[in-house]
Amino acid sequence: MTYSYIKPRTKSLITSELKLLFIFFFITIIMLLMTYLFLTYKNYAFKQDHIYIEKSKNDFSDNTNKMNSDIKFIEKQVAISKKIFTQNTVLKDSITNMFDLVPERITLSEAKLLKNGLILYGITPNKDVYNFMLQAPLHSIFHHTYSSFYPAENGWLYFVSKNYIDEDEISEEE
Amino acid sequence: MLDKIGSFLYHKVFVNIYIKDDSLSVYIEKKNIKGTISSEEKSFKTIMLDKDIINFISFFTKDTPYFYISLLDSSITQGAAPTCEHIDMNKFYDKALSKYGCYKNKWSYYTSKHDLDEIDNNFRDFGLDFIFSPFVILTRFFQDKIDTNLSIFLLIQESSITLSIFDNSELLFAQYLNLKSDFDDDNFSIDDDNDDEVSLDDIPEESIDLDSVDVDDALDDLDVFGDIEDLDSIEEIEEFTDIDDDLEEEIISDKKSNKNHSLSENEELFDEDYQMFTAIQSSIKIFYEDERYNSKFIESIYIADSIGVSGDLKSYLEEEMFLSVFIRQINLGSEISELAQAEIT
Numbered sequence: 001m002t003y004s005y006i007k008p009r010t011k012s013l014i015t016s017e018l019k020l021l022f023i024f025f026f027i028t029i030i031m032l033l034m035t036y037l038f039l040t041y042k043n044y045a046f047k048q049d050h051i052y053i054e055k056s057k058n059d060f061s062d063n064t065n066k067m068n069s070d071i072k073f074i075e076k077q078v079a080i081s082k083k084i085f086t087q088n089t090v091l092k093d094s095i096t097n098m099f100d101l102v103p104e105r106i107t108l109s110e111a112k113l114l115k116n117g118l119i120l121y122g123i124t125p126n127k128d129v130y131n132f133m134l135q136a137p138l139h140s141i142f143h144h145t146y147s148s149f150y151p152a153e154n155g156w157l158y159f160v161s162k163n164y165i166d167e168d169e170i171s172e173e174e
Numbered sequence: 175m176l177d178k179i180g181s182f183l184y185h186k187v188f189v190n191i192y193i194k195d196d197s198l199s200v201y202i203e204k205k206n207i208k209g210t211i212s213s214e215e216k217s218f219k220t221i222m223l224d225k226d227i228i229n230f231i232s233f234f235t236k237d238t239p240y241f242y243i244s245l246l247d248s249s250i251t252q253g254a255a256p257t258c259e260h261i262d263m264n265k266f267y268d269k270a271l272s273k274y275g276c277y278k279n280k281w282s283y284y285t286s287k288h289d290l291d292e293i294d295n296n297f298r299d300f301g302l303d304f305i306f307s308p309f310v311i312l313t314r315f316f317q318d319k320i321d322t323n324l325s326i327f328l329l330i331q332e333s334s335i336t337l338s339i340f341d342n343s344e345l346l347f348a349q350y351l352n353l354k355s356d357f358d359d360d361n362f363s364i365d366d367d368n369d370d371e372v373s374l375d376d377i378p379e380e381s382i383d384l385d386s387v388d389v390d391d392a393l394d395d396l397d398v399f400g401d402i403e404d405l406d407s408i409e410e411i412e413e414f415t416d417i418d419d420d421l422e423e424e425i426i427s428d429k430k431s432n433k434n435h436s437l438s439e440n441e442e443l444f445d446e447d448y449q450m451f452t453a454i455q456s457s458i459k460i461f462y463e464d465e466r467y468n469s470k471f472i473e474s475i476y477i478a479d480s481i482g483v484s485g486d487l488k489s490y491l492e493e494e495m496f497l498s499v500f501i502r503q504i505n506l507g508s509e510i511s512e513l514a515q516a517e518i519t
Contacts, residue, residue, distance in 0.1 A: 004275075004303075005247065005285060005290060006304065008517065011242075013183070
């Protein structure tokens, strides 16, 4: 039944005061929700960062360990290289000394440096030259010296001199 | 659902406003689920919404969102037509300029769109929920009589008369008579040659002064009754004219005997009753003469009286128009409130 010229205004249970209150609560809830979502996101981001940092930390730790081991290895290498350099220097001096030992009248054809000895091949005019001028110094250096001769075509003598140092003495030196 | 909860929580307040001459009457009814809690009526000496009216209404409406403000239309261009067919409506009013509604798909009531806009503008601070036509109020008020009678039905307000003629719930004729504007504008002047169809051009011949009333002339105006076989004989009519003379004397004697009222007040009341009578008479004349209306002989008139009309009007109607007059008091505010309540259920 509508006998009115106009339609009635919509009546709402929610008055303007209630509407204001609801709007206030709605805005508050929205703000709380947004804060919750923001904090949740930040928490998630923080956890992700934490995991990433933890992983980075582990990586750095691994890298540090690896680098430490590399440093140790390199230090060892350096020590070895120094030792080798020293040994080479010693060897060089020894060879120099050895060649200094060889008199002018004796000619070496081959020299073999062993860990515990020295084998020399050469030609000498005679045994005496060899014995006095080469074997005597060799004796003072090596513990055991063995020499053998065989004649050359020109009357001289080929010689093979095998000189050894005792194993115990070598290990002590090391 | 919310409305049901709301009706438990809040009272419903019906604010019913109607214009009384140059004042505004506000009838407020407060209801809950069980029924009416309280009602109050107050008149304000203005026809525009002012601070006092707003404060008065706000006092009742501030506690509930469920308040309905109704206004009884008092537009002078309103009316009702005995049709609800869109094609036929233009015979009675300009549809383009009017807002209209149909009553049970039998007849239509209308008012000016311009006046509705004006009302809307006047009440823009408060807003309105319903604007009712007095024809609807009148029809509902006399529903029991309208359904079973061929009769004139009147709603008398201080400055207007809502007139409708029903034949067993079928509207034959309706007119809204604005007494104040009609008389103020001198529409009843003898020299007024521009009277339109609605103007009461025969009235001036009878004059407002009862002394100059020629009953025979009045009867001549009712010549249309002559063709009706059931009409009483002329002799009987003459008896009425005798009564009319007696009535005239009675009025004069009443004037003399009533010492509590000044002479001017009595004259004013007398004029008002006669103005009403002449307006009704000329309106009935239009009903009988206008071919648009299916005129039938009317023997009775039912009056919904909101102002407390004097016995003079009844006498005029009985003695000059030979109508059986039945008067029923109406509380307009209450009726508007009932209609508003019916609208929202």
